[in-house]
Amino acid sequence: MTDKLPTLAIAPIDDADVADVVALWQACGLTRPWNDPAADIAxxxxxxxxxxxxxxxxxxIAATVLVGHDGHRGWVYYLAVDPVRRHRGYGRVMMAAAEEWLRRRGIEKLQLLVRADNSQVRGFYQALGYSEPERVIFAKWLDGRAPTP
Structure with a gap:
C-alpha cells in the first residue's frame, strides 16, 4: 500500500444518515446491547x-468515526468501514480525519479502547503508530446495573 490515502468525502453526520450509520455499525459488529447506538449519535x-x-x-456511506474530547484527551469510537469496501484504506482516512478534527480543537492526545481479543483491529492501530500503554481501566454503571464485559 502506498502512503497516499484514498479520497472520501468527509462531513459530519446529518439527520437523514442516522439509520444508515446505525445499520453500518451493526453490520460491523460494533454495537453492544448495553449501548444504544442512536443515543450515542444523539x-x-x-x-x-x-x-x-x-x-x-x-x-x-463507506466509513464512519465518532470522535470527541474531554478538553484534555481525544477519544475515538465506532470506527467502521462498510464490509464490502474494506482494505481500501478507508479506516486510515477516517482516523486521519478524526485526528485532524481534534488538532483543530487544540487536543494533542488521542486515545481509544479496543477489546483485548480483537487482534485484527489492534494490528490496524499499531500500523497507524498507536501504542498500547499499560493501564487498568475501572468502570461503573451510574444507574446501578451490573458490570458489563
Whole structure:
C-alpha cells in the first residue's frame, strides 16, 4: 500500500444518515446491547466537543468515526468501514480525519479502547503508530446495573 490515502468525502453526520450509520455499525459488529447506538449519535451531536464523521464513496456511506474530547484527551469510537469496501484504506482516512478534527480543537492526545481479543483491529492501530500503554481501566454503571464485559 502506498502512503497516499484514498479520497472520501468527509462531513459530519446529518439527520437523514442516522439509520444508515446505525445499520453500518451493526453490520460491523460494533454495537453492544448495553449501548444504544442512536443515543450515542444523539449525544455526540448534542455538544460541540464531539461529532460523528461520515466518509462517502460517491453517494454511499463507506466509513464512519465518532470522535470527541474531554478538553484534555481525544477519544475515538465506532470506527467502521462498510464490509464490502474494506482494505481500501478507508479506516486510515477516517482516523486521519478524526485526528485532524481534534488538532483543530487544540487536543494533542488521542486515545481509544479496543477489546483485548480483537487482534485484527489492534494490528490496524499499531500500523497507524498507536501504542498500547499499560493501564487498568475501572468502570461503573451510574444507574446501578451490573458490570458489563
Amino acid at each position: 449525544l455526540a451531536r448534542k455538544e460541540s466537543n464531539a461529532t460523528v464523521l461520515i466518509g462517502r464513496d460517491e453517494d454511499a
